[in-house]
Each structure stands twice: as C-alpha cells, then as structure tokens.
Amino acid sequence: MSIAPPVVAIKGVSHAYRTTAGDEVVALKDLDFEIEKNEFVAIVGPSGCGKSSVLRLIAGLQRPTRGQVRIYGYDVTEPREDIGFVFQRPTLLPWKCIIDNVLFPLQAARRTIGADDRQRAMFILGVCGLADFAQRMPHELSGGMQQRAAIARSLFHDPGILLMDEPFGALDALTREILGIELLQIVESRRKTVVFVTHSIPEAVFLADRVVVMTGRPGQVTEIINVDIPRPRTVQHQSWPQFHACAERIRSHIYGNRPTSAAHF
Amino acid sequence: MVIPIVACLALVAGWELCVDLLAIPDFLLPAPSMVVAAAIESGGRLLQHGLATLGTILGGFLLSIVISFPIAIGIAYSRLVSNAVYPLLVASQSIPIVAIAPILVTALGTGALTRLTVTFLIAFFPVVINTSAGLLATPPELIDLARVLRLDRRRELTLIRLPHATPQIFSGLKVSITLSVIGAVVAEFSAADQGLGFLIVQSSAFFKVPTSFASVSVLALIGIVLFQTIAFIERRCFAWAAAVKLN
Numbered sequence: 001m002s003i004a005p006p007v008v009a010i011k012g013v014s015h016a017y018r019t020t021a022g023d024e025v026v027a028l029k030d031l032d033f034e035i036e037k038n039e040f041v042a043i044v045g046p047s048g049c050g051k052s053s054v055l056r057l058i059a060g061l062q063r064p065t066r067g068q069v070r071i072y073g074y075d076v077t078e079p080r081e082d083i084g085f086v087f088q089r090p091t092l093l094p095w096k097c098i099i100d101n102v103l104f105p106l107q108a109a110r111r112t113i114g115a116d117d118r119q120r121a122m123f124i125l126g127v128c129g130l131a132d133f134a135q136r137m138p139h140e141l142s143g144g145m146q147q148r149a150a151i152a153r154s155l156f157h158d159p160g161i162l163l164m165d166e167p168f169g170a171l172d173a174l175t176r177e178i179l180g181i182e183l184l185q186i187v188e189s190r191r192k193t194v195v196f197v198t199h200s201i202p203e204a205v206f207l208a209d210r211v212v213v214m215t216g217r218p219g220q221v222t223e224i225i226n227v228d229i230p231r232p233r234t235v236q237h238q239s240w241p242q243f244h245a246c247a248e249r250i251r252s253h254i255y256g257n258r259p260t261s262a263a264h265f
Numbered sequence: 266m267v268i269p270i271v272a273c274l275a276l277v278a279g280w281e282l283c284v285d286l287l288a289i290p291d292f293l294l295p296a297p298s299m300v301v302a303a304a305i306e307s308g309g310r311l312l313q314h315g316l317a318t319l320g321t322i323l324g325g326f327l328l329s330i331v332i333s334f335p336i337a338i339g340i341a342y343s344r345l346v347s348n349a350v351y352p353l354l355v356a357s358q359s360i361p362i363v364a365i366a367p368i369l370v371t372a373l374g375t376g377a378l379t380r381l382t383v384t385f386l387i388a389f390f391p392v393v394i395n396t397s398a399g400l401l402a403t404p405p406e407l408i409d410l411a412r413v414l415r416l417d418r419r420r421e422l423t424l425i426r427l428p429h430a431t432p433q434i435f436s437g438l439k440v441s442i443t444l445s446v447i448g449a450v451v452a453e454f455s456a457a458d459q460g461l462g463f464l465i466v467q468s469s470a471f472f473k474v475p476t477s478f479a480s481v482s483v484l485a486l487i488g489i490v491l492f493q494t495i496a497f498i499e500r501r502c503f504a505w506a507a508a509v510k511l512n
Contacts, residue, residue: 061413078415081415087409091407095503095505108414108415
C-alpha cells in the first residue's frame with residue numbers, strides 16, 4: 001500500500017535575500033514540517049519571523065535558496081492552479097464590482113464566463129454573507145466585507161489548498177472573531193487543507209488543528225503543537241483548559257524570558 | 266455653478282464699462298460688445314479657421330497618445346528603456362518648442378505635418394510621464410495577485426496595471442489636451458495659412474483687434490470644451506477612481 005505524499009512538505013528550507021544595501025538577510029533557516037490533507041495548520045510568530053515568507057514559498061511566489069517545498073510530492077516552481085491565496089489586504093480590483101472580482105480568476109485563466117459560473121459565484125457570495133452586495137463596488141464595502149469577498153474569490157474555483165496570510169490582520173477585533181467562525185464553517189463543510197498565518201495566539205489556537213510556532217531572525221520552527229479541541233469549534237472552547245494550555249505553551253516560546261506581568265519594582 | 270457665471274458676467278460688464286468711460290480705442294482694448302459684433306461679422310471665417318485648429322489640436326493629441334503609450338509601457342517594464350529614454354525625454358522638454366517651431370517649418374514646410382509635429386512635441390510629455398508613473402505605482406499586492414493567478418506580463422499589463430493607472434493617465438490627458446491647444450496655436454503662429462492662430466496674427470497685423478479677441482475667445486471655448494469632455498469621460502467610465510480618491 002503506497003502512502004500518499006503529504007499535501008505540503010517543507011524539507012530543509014532556508015531562504016535568504018539581499019537588501020538594497022547589499023547585505024544578506026537570512027529570513028528562514030532549516031525549516032522542516034509537513035501538512036496532511038484537510039488539516040488546518042496555523043503558523044504563528046512575532047513580526048518579522050518569516051511566517052509570511054513560508055507562505056509565499058508554498059504559494060510558489062518565491063523559490064527557497066535551499067531545500068525543497070513540495071505540494072502533493074511535486075516541487076513548487078510557480079503558483080499552482082489548485083491553490084487559493086488570501087492576502088492581508090483584500091486586494092480586490094477597485095474597478096470591478098464584487099461578483100466580477102469573484103469571477104476574476106476565470107478571466108485570468110482565459111475561460112469564458114457562463115451563466116452557471118455566475119450562479120456559482122452568487123452561491124459562494126451567499127455562503128460568505130455577501131449575496132446582496134454582488135453588484136456593489138469594493139469601495140462601497142467595509143473592510144470586513146471586502147475581505148469576505150476576497151475569501152469568496154479564493155474559494156471560487158474550489159481549491160484543495162487555501163493559503164491565508166494574516167487575512168484578518170487589517171480588521172478590528174470584533175470582525176476578526178466573526179470572520180474566524182465563518183471561515184471555520186466554510187472550511188469544515190468543504191474539506192480543505194488550510195495554512196493560516198497569524199500573529200494572534202488565541203486566533204491560531206481557536207482555528208487550527210496544529211500550530212507551527214516560529215521565532216524569528218532567522219525564522220525557525222520552535223515547536224509544532226497539537227490543538228486537542230474537538231470540532232466543530234465554538235466560542236465556548238476558548239474557555240477550555242486545553243485552549244489555555246496551548247496558548248500558554250505558544251506564548252512561552254514566543255515571549256521567552258520576557259516579563260509577562262505588569263508588576264514593576 | 267451660479268457663482269462662476271455671475272463672476273464672469275460681472276467681469277464682462279466691468280470691462281464694457283471701463284472701455285466706455287475711459288474711451289479706450291478699439292485697437293488697444295475693444296469692448297465686449299465690439300468683440301461680439303466682430304465675431305458675428307466674421308462668423309464664417311471663425312468657424313472655418315476654428316475647425317482647422319480643432320483638427321490640428323485633436324490630431325496632435327491623438328498622436329501624443331499613440332506614441333506616448335508604448336514609450337510609457339517600455340519605461341515601466343524595462344530598466345534599460347527607462348534609463349535610455351528618460352534623459353532624452355527631459356532634454357526634449359527643456360528646449361522651448363516655441364523656439365524650434367520656425368526651424369521645423371524650414372525643415373518640414375508649412376503644411377499639416379509641421380503643425381502636428383509642433384503640437385505633438387508640446388503635448389506628449391505629460392502623457393508619457395503620467396502613464397509610466399501610473400503603471401509603476403501599481404500596489405505590490407495587486408502584482409502578487411497577478412502572479413498567484415498566473416497572469417503573463419502582457420495580461421498583467423492589460424488586466425491589472427493599466428486599469429489601475431487610469432486615474433493617473435487621465436490626469437496626464439487633461440494636461441495634454443490643454444497643451445495641445447497651445448501647441449496648435451504656436452504652430453499656426455509660425456507657419457500656417459489657416460487656423461485661429463493664423464487668424465489672430467493676421468487680424469492683429471491689420472489692427473482688426475476685435476477680430477483677434479473674437480478668435481482668442483473661440484480658442485478659449487475650444488480648450489474648455491475639450492478639457493471638460495475628457496473630465497466627463499473620466500467621470501463616466503472610471504467613476505471608481507474618483508470614489509477611491511475620496512476614500
């Protein structure tokens with residue numbers, strides 16, 4: 001019996017780049033981990049630890065200076081069609097209405113857009129709570145709604161892998177919570193492998209099956225922690241002891257010896 | 266809307282009054298009433314020359330667009346082209362076209378080619394600068410989107426960079442159409458047998474100053490109408506740009 005290759009395999013990956021001043025900056029050092037099918041993996045770490053770089057390597061936007069990045073066993077050399085990417089900013093085309101934005105990947109792939117494509121787009125917008133806004137322009141929508149539209153766009157061609165780079169980073173905390181739950185609803189009913197980059201520890205624990213903890217300069221994987229909380233996740237789970245234990249574990253890696261108390265002497 | 270019209274009417278009324286009270290001779294400063302009378306009298310000639318100038322303006326403007334776009338795209342996409350072409354462009358603008366116009370007449374004659382060339386030389390620079398700046402200012406996340414969607418360079422240009430650059434491009438077009446009017450008149454001063462510039466020179470030479478003023482008024486009208494036409498197209502077709510600017 002052959003074992004299927006993991007969906008994403010990172011082996012011995014190091015990544016360095018040159019700054020404009022000519023110095024070499026090592027962004028990532030000796031990364032090794034794998035992501036299985038339909039897993040929700042969060043990558044959490046402080047700013048500048050290289051977590052976005054990891055995502056860009058998986059997406060094929062960059063090639064690592066050393067090591068291999070493989071998807072379904074194949075080396076990643078360029079962006080793949082079966083990947084959806086959600087950026088930190090909504091990145092909608094401001095000159096197209098919402099439904100045309102959702103259909104844009106079809107246009108990019110040079111496929112003619114038919115009536116059933118439009119129906120599908122309306123369906124996905126409905127799932128994301130934007131059915132009434134299909135004809136509106138992006139600037140008419142709030143930040144949270146724009147990001148929902150961006151998520152709808154990434155889901156449109158039903159990719160098996162969803163890469164999300166701090167997708168709720170530009171939003172207020174209340175919207176983040178709401179969108180987090182909506183994301184889980186969408187993903188759990190659709191069986192997708194998700195790699196979710198965030199700098200929020202509670203968000204990572206709430207959303208993920210496993211959390212990859214990174215620390216930075218150069219970016220390395222400190223630990224990969226299993227989140228022992230059943231699905232479907234609810235807001236109540238945030239008060240479970242397992243939740244706190246996980247968050248504490250992650251926090252200890254990231255904060256290290258830094259004081260975590262406001263008391264002073 | 267009301268205030269500008271009232272201000273204009275007040276200006277015209279004041280002008281009429283001054284000429285009347287101070288008894289200024291009409292070859293120095295004609296009263297508005299005289300200008301209107303001259304316009305009606307030379308109506309046919311104004312129309313004929315006006316159309317000729319309009320032809321030169323539009324021809325030079327379209328030539329500017331057609332030649333500037335490929336150059337701007339080259340500048341945006343190729344460091345080599347940018348380094349090679351930019352200094353030449355700037356140098357070309359440092360020489361006052363008014364000064365070269367007579368030289369061009371000697372080289373190319375007094376026909377339409379010279380007029381179009383002079384108009385083009387004056388009008389193309391803002392289109393190149395604004396278009397290339399607009400293309401280069403595409404936000405990096407949109408470029409990332411293009412790469413994630415596997416767009417090749419040509420489609421990245423047509424589907425993402427150019428649409429995103431339209432507000433900037435239209436700024437350049439608005440400046441350019443105004444300069445096209447100037448260019449056409451400069452061309453007609455130097456070498457023409459037709460056009461409003463020619464009419465101004467000819468009327469002034471014969472001290473028919475009211476007719477000169479009438480020609481200038483028609484020129485101003487053409488400039489305003491053309492500018493507002495571009496502004497109108499911008500508002501209609503690219504309403505998103507204005508809305509985004511407000512945001």
